[in-house]
Amino acid sequence: SPEALVAVLPAGSPGFTSIFLCPSCDDAALLFEYIMPSLIKHSYPTTTFAASSRVFISGSHFHSGSVCMGDRNAVPTIYISSAFISCDLSIQAEVYSVQHDILGSGQNQHRLPTRRAVHDVHVSAIEPNQGFVDGGQIVTLSGAGYDQFSDVACRFGSISPVSPLRASASDVQCLAPAHVARKLEVEVTLERAGSTANQFYFAYVHTMHAHIVIPERASLATETAIALFGYGLLAAEVDGCDADSSFGFTNNEYKHACQLSASRYTGFKALQVKGAPYSAATLFMHHEPPVLQAINPSQAWVAGGMSWFLTGEGFKADSTSAQLAYTGISATYVSSALMCGEFPAADTGGRSMAAAEVSVEGARNSVAYILTETNAYVHSVSPAEGSTSGGTVITMNGGPFEDNPGLAFRVGTVGPLAAVWDGSASAHVVLPARASGPSTVLSTNSRPDFWRSEAIILVRALPVLDGAINTVVAVSGGSVVRLGGLSFGPSAQCNFGGSSYPPLSRGESWLECVSPAGAAGVVPIAVEEHGELVTAHVALQYTTMPQLRAVAPSSGTTLGGTLVEVSGRHLALGGEEPACRFGDQVVPGVAVSSALARCVSPSIGGESAVATVEVGRASDASFSRSGAEFTYAAPSSVKSLRPLKGSARGGTAVHLFGTGFPNAADLSCKVGNVQISALWVSPTEVLCRTPSHVRGAVHVGVTADGFDYSSVPQLFNFVG
Numbered sequence: 001s002p003e004a005l006v007a008v009l010p011a012g013s014p015g016f017t018s019i020f021l022c023p024s025c026d027d028a029a030l031l032f033e034y035i036m037p038s039l040i041k042h043s044y045p046t047t048t049f050a051a052s053s054r055v056f057i058s059g060s061h062f063h064s065g066s067v068c069m070g071d072r073n074a075v076p077t078i079y080i081s082s083a084f085i086s087c088d089l090s091i092q093a094e095v096y097s098v099q100h101d102i103l104g105s106g107q108n109q110h111r112l113p114t115r116r117a118v119h120d121v122h123v124s125a126i127e128p129n130q131g132f133v134d135g136g137q138i139v140t141l142s143g144a145g146y147d148q149f150s151d152v153a154c155r156f157g158s159i160s161p162v163s164p165l166r167a168s169a170s171d172v173q174c175l176a177p178a179h180v181a182r183k184l185e186v187e188v189t190l191e192r193a194g195s196t197a198n199q200f201y202f203a204y205v206h207t208m209h210a211h212i213v214i215p216e217r218a219s220l221a222t223e224t225a226i227a228l229f230g231y232g233l234l235a236a237e238v239d240g241c242d243a244d245s246s247f248g249f250t251n252n253e254y255k256h257a258c259q260l261s262a263s264r265y266t267g268f269k270a271l272q273v274k275g276a277p278y279s280a281a282t283l284f285m286h287h288e289p290p291v292l293q294a295i296n297p298s299q300a301w302v303a304g305g306m307s308w309f310l311t312g313e314g315f316k317a318d319s320t321s322a323q324l325a326y327t328g329i330s331a332t333y334v335s336s337a338l339m340c341g342e343f344p345a346a347d348t349g350g351r352s353m354a355a356a357e358v359s360v361e362g363a364r365n366s367v368a369y370i371l372t373e374t375n376a377y378v379h380s381v382s383p384a385e386g387s388t389s390g391g392t393v394i395t396m397n398g399g400p401f402e403d404n405p406g407l408a409f410r411v412g413t414v415g416p417l418a419a420v421w422d423g424s425a426s427a428h429v430v431l432p433a434r435a436s437g438p439s440t441v442l443s444t445n446s447r448p449d450f451w452r453s454e455a456i457i458l459v460r461a462l463p464v465l466d467g468a469i470n471t472v473v474a475v476s477g478g479s480v481v482r483l484g485g486l487s488f489g490p491s492a493q494c495n496f497g498g499s500s501y502p503p504l505s506r507g508e509s510w511l512e513c514v515s516p517a518g519a520a521g522v523v524p525i526a527v528e529e530h531g532e533l534v535t536a537h538v539a540l541q542y543t544t545m546p547q548l549r550a551v552a553p554s555s556g557t558t559l560g561g562t563l564v565e566v567s568g569r570h571l572a573l574g575g576e577e578p579a580c581r582f583g584d585q586v587v588p589g590v591a592v593s594s595a596l597a598r599c600v601s602p603s604i605g606g607e608s609a610v611a612t613v614e615v616g617r618a619s620d621a622s623f624s625r626s627g628a629e630f631t632y633a634a635p636s637s638v639k640s641l642r643p644l645k646g647s648a649r650g651g652t653a654v655h656l657f658g659t660g661f662p663n664a665a666d667l668s669c670k671v672g673n674v675q676i677s678a679l680w681v682s683p684t685e686v687l688c689r690t691p692s693h694v695r696g697a698v699h700v701g702v703t704a705d706g707f708d709y710s711s712v713p714q715l716f717n718f719v720g
Contacts, residue, residue, distance in 0.1 A: 131204060638712040
């Protein structure tokens with residue numbers, strides 16, 4: 001046609017050629033490129049995980065204009081090189097071809113290998129996650145979806161895939177190949193569809209082996225901390241050996257610390273590491289010999305009979321004998337650190353004293369003690385304290401003490417002190433004046449030889465009495481009096497009028513005692529310690545204390561201000577007006593007579609409460625032991641009344657409405673100046689009946705105690 005010319009070109013060689021239009025063949029030429037047809041060789045993968053997937057195609061003569069055709073439909077294509085391209089092919093495509101964009105379809109067509117979409121395949125666990133560098137461990141890779149493939153394998157890092165020993169839908173088992181000590185990623189390969197990539201690792205470790213142990217000897221009786229050295233010990237478990245950090249290092253591949261349990265067998269013991277093929281580490285188990293520390297007491301008389309206690313380490317339950325004064329005697333095993341027994345009779349060879357030793361079979365050492373002919377030993381003293389000024393009588397307990405002029409004692413470096421014999425087990429001495437501090441007691445039956453005992457006397461300065469609190473007390477007694485001062489010792493007591501009383505509680509600077517019953521008057525106060533009295537210008541004043549019987553009214557508002565009458569006995573306190581204590585608040589009062597006093601209740605604020613009312617002296621805080629209850633209630637409020645008028649003859653039922661009406665026995669209404677009883681209906685309603693009254697308007701109020709009124713803002717009118 002005039003617009004187009006169609007021609008079939010002849011075959012040509014790859015490259016550009018010119019096309020001329022004739023008959024004027026000398027016109028400008030058109031360039032045309034001859035190219036080689038694409039050749040497809042292979043495609044990969046053959047299995048996909050979804051309805052569509054990317055397929056890599058290898059071949060030759062691919063061009064940047066090459067397009068993949070899936071069942072004659074163009075699909076996204078990526079040009080990689082003249083030998084590789086990739087296409088996104090649907091799972092439904094049965095054939096595909098590669099064409100150039102200027103060529104027609106159907107050229108160089110290839111049929112795709114059978115492909116299928118599979119469900120999710122993944123690895124969820126690996127067991128075990130480590131093994132020896134020699135390989136050969138059975139490794140299980142747990143997961144899902146393995147049964148969708150006929151050809152699965154395990155791959156350890158870059159090592160060639162390992163065929164499985166067993167495979168199922170959820171497990172694949174393979175033998176780990178040999179490898180150097182390192183951690184490798186483990187995957188499951190799936191035919192030609194790739195592999196899982198869940199990032200599970202298998203750690204290669206050196207073959208577990210322990211060949212050195214420190215120390216090389218261990219005790220049969222106690223646990224021993226040991227350290228093993230070798231290979232593959234990171235997760236080592238040693239039979240009979242618990243984890244331990246005594247060696248100060250963290251267990252790793254080459255060292256392992258643990259606490260070896262006691263054993264009943266002596267000799268060499270091979271340490272077996274669980275999972276190790278063999279172990280070259282051995283220790284020698286042996287009895288640890290006992291070590292003696294001290295014997296108490298460290299002196300014994302030749303007659304024997306005194307009990308002894310031996311302390312040390314490593315005593316065995318079968319250690320039932322001890323060597324005392326070179327004579328074997330029976331002993332009692334108490335623990336690995338304690339044995340006890342009784343000193344036997346012994347011979348000093350005619351000397352007043354002799355050295356002796358105690359030992360236990362197999363022990364590394366012995367402990368010395370003294371044998372003496374004096375037979376005088378003090379095991380305790382009473383009291384255990386004395387005054388620096390002296391004069392305290394001390395009882396020495398022990399013996400046997402002899403009734404002869406040679407019986408004497410020393411306290412520290414002070415002595416000899418003459419003693420009063422009180423039997424073979426007791427004697428008395430008077431403590432002389434000496435400096436403060438602890439002193440050891442020494443004793444003798446025949447001067448000048450003195451023998452040290454285990455008894456200690458604490459010499460201390462006398463206490464100082466500064467004053468007293470709550471010194472006005474009832475003649476009936478029972479008041480707690482507190483004394484203050486310095487250096488009150490454990491034996492300090494309160495002394496009232498020459499009689500001593502043990503304290504209820506004590507401290508180094510205070511004593512609290514209960515006053516005894518006494519006659520009205522003044523009694524001196526002192527502190528007694530070590531038989532001596534320490535006084536000050538303080539005294540107890542015995543008096544007849546007020547006694548409270550009742551309060552009226554027994555209730556009031558939390559705002560306070562209620563005038564309360566207190567009835568009782570001895571309320572007139574002479575030259576001092578009484579005070580009332582409401583709970584912990586003290587308010588002044590006025591004595592009307594010895595049987596009646598008046599106080600105004602204090603405000604407590606807040607919510608309703610019950611307070612105990614007491615009467616007494618405010619000057620020394622001495623109040624009656626008996627009390628009466630006073631009820632605090634929120635103040636009531638009258639807001640309205642109904643009806644607003646009634647007959648002057650009286651008898652009209654008037655309802656008052658408000659809040660906080662108490663259900664009290666003293667609840668009443670005040671109509672004008674006339675107070676009448678009221679009937680409590682609820683916390684918000686009170687009923688009153690009007691009295692007879694002259695005509696006119698009056699105020700109406702409510703009270704629970706006869707003193708505090710809450711009036712209604714409205715007036716009540718009496719009419720004819």
